[in-house]
Amino acid sequence: MSVLTKIGRWFDDRLQIGKPLMETMAHPVPRQTSSWFYVFGSAALTVFGLQVVTGILLAILYVPSAGEAWNSLQMLNHQVAAGWFIRALHGWGSNFMLGIVLIHMVQVFLFGAYKFPRELTWIVGILLLLTTLGMAFTGQVLRFDQDAYWGLGIGASIASRVPLMGPTLVKLLLGGPIIAGATLSRFFALHVFVVPGLLIAFVGLHLLLVIKLGINEWPMPGRIVRRATYLAEYHELTQREGIPFVPAAVWKDIVFSGFVLLAIVACAVLLGPFGPGGQPDPTIIQTSPHPDFFFWWLYALLSFLPPAAETPILLIGPAIGLVVLIALPFFSGEGEKSWKRRPIAVLTVLLAAVSLGALTHLGAHTPWSPQMDAWSGEPIPDRYLKGRTALERHGALVLQLKQCRNCHALDGAGGERGPALDGIAVRLTQDQLIRQVVQGGGNMPAYGKNLSPAETTALVAFLETLHPAGQAPARDASRAAIAGTPP
Amino acid sequence: MSSPERPSRRGFFLKAGLLLNGIVGVVLAVPVVRYLLSPLSRERKPGYRSWVSLGSVANFPAGETRFATYRNPVVRPSDGETATIACWVRNIDGARFQVFAVNCAHLGCPVRWFPQSNLFMCPCHGGAYYADGARASGPPERGLFEQRYKIEGGSLFVEAGDMPTPGALATLSVRRPSCPS
Secondary structure (H helix, E strand, O other), rough: OOOOHHHHHHHHHHHHOOOHHHHOOOOOEEEEHHHHHHHHHHHHHHHHHHHHHHHHHHHHOOOOOOOOHHHHHHHHHHHHOOOHHHHHHHHHHHEEEEEHHHHHHHHHHHHHOOOOOOHHHHHHHHHHHHHHHHHHHHHHHHOOOOHHHHHHHHHHHHHHHHOOOHHHHHHHHHOOOOOOOOHHHHHHHHHHHHHHHHHHHHHHHHHHHHHHHHOOOOOOOOOOOOOOOOOHHHHHHHHEEEHHHHHHHHHHHHHHHHHHHHHHHHHHHOOOOOOOOOOOOOOOOOOOOOHHHHHHHHHHHHHOOOOHHHHHHHHHHHHHHHHHHHHHHHHHOOOOOOOOHHHHHHHHHHHHHHHHHHHHHHHHHHOOOOOOHHHOOOOHHHHHHHOHHHHHHHHHHHHHHHHHHHHHOOOOEEOOOOOOOOOHHHOOOOHHHHHHHHHHHOOOOOOOOOOHHHHHHHHHHOOOOOOOOOOOOOOOOHHHHHOOOOO | OOOOOOOHHHHHHHHHHHHHHHHHHHHHHHHHHHHOHHHHHHEEEEOOEEEEEEEHHHOOOOEEEEEEEEEEEOHHHHHHHHHEEEEEEEOOOOOOOEEEOOEEEOOOOOOEEEOOOOOOOOOOOOOOOEEOEEEEEOOOOOOEEEEEEEEEEEEEEEEOOOOOOOOOHHOOOOOOOOOOO
């Protein structure tokens, strides 16, 4: 007997966990669950392990103080050996964890794994999704830069809209009257102690349930889940054609986790750490705050919702979504598991993916944000100025000086908040142009007070020249009729 | 063995022990909850909302809107730059002023003043406001947050304290400066 075996036996005589551990590892699982579709849960756990390790490493040097956090991140990036790499691993690990958790959720949903008797496993999974999102948001705050600062402002503004409790919630969220040192300290406590504590507890519960109830079998079209018979059928399945989890199924988990870790390392090395961006100084207002990518969909939604609907949808929408997710296994706890016989489930996933994808794409592009420097930075294309009268050129100047370009593009340059002006003369007549400029409307401020009549005349004269060469500008047919000339 | 209907001495002591721990738990919970709610009780302390100088009135010429900063009255050593707050000061006609919080009334992003077009614009979702802070366009449901001001000894003072948020209407001073006529 080797020394190692002796030492191992000495410990196990006292701990007595060897036998139950071996039994758990070798427990039979349905043959077809040794599949590349069943690797996402373990991969999420692996990445969480990476997050814990890199998080502890970062906490060694990070300073959770509003006055020092940004400097400590700069120090980690530039002065500490491999500091940038640990930050990059933690940042990319967070992105991968969120992605894998979502893929895992979709897979579990499409495979009907939430059905009887695994309802609680699904609900704990929802809690894990929430805690993972909580880690993402609090982590973004700890990268204490301009985006984090104004992101907190956005969070506070949303929280303030809760009826009655709004202002109270804001103070509790910020730890004081403004975003400051106390805010960062409490987000540090949340990100490092509270949320990870919950996450570890939920992961433990999730795993315990998976072991107690067994992994979901591969869904077969026509194999119906019934509360009365399912447990016996599953037992039969694992006993008759089951394979031991270790090593028959686990090798795919291990290989996939390895590839995921490799991908995170590759991203960290090639693309580096995230930020920090500009200093979190509230007096630097030359900034365009932008959340991290997992909240881009929300950022987009906040821009497109009608103002009056925003608060109710923001506050009630997530609650309804959560209730639906939690209630899912109770109103659909039996029946078909296979996605091939569940068209509504497949369509739901597609709809959610397309909506989230489209909103995320818009959130990356932010067409609703004015380009704050376009008026002074983007020239007017010279073909719009050639051969123009002095009045029209003066109008072009008015267009630039009154910041119209911040919201309106010319030749693809400028803001996209309002429509591009390249062909505006084809769409609006002179009178309509004057009305739109003076009165505004349709998301445009009224410029009546801010433009002199001469400036308005010049601006509209210039706008009337903006039409494609072969297309005549729009005109008011009634005018010609009144003047008695044929149109 | 005690009979099931008669509580045993051990059973009694178990319950008494649990009760004792429960009482201690409740007693301990009081300071813990007070500690957790300290951000709320703080506003009852003096100096929470107070008048802060923005400097000489001469820095704010009549008819113009200027950027100003002040140190928040409630400040802690670890706050660093975050306790320096920005605002926009509009001198309407040399006698009347308006002080706007820099935070957009939609989601709190910092609005920028464009004197050429007399508009405040927000970089986040494109909210726009007129020179007097009234909503011009975009997602905000209201005008800019206005802070109370006073002029003492040639200096402009602003009432400062907490970050304005769209839901906290009750705590905001949306009062317009009265016309001196």
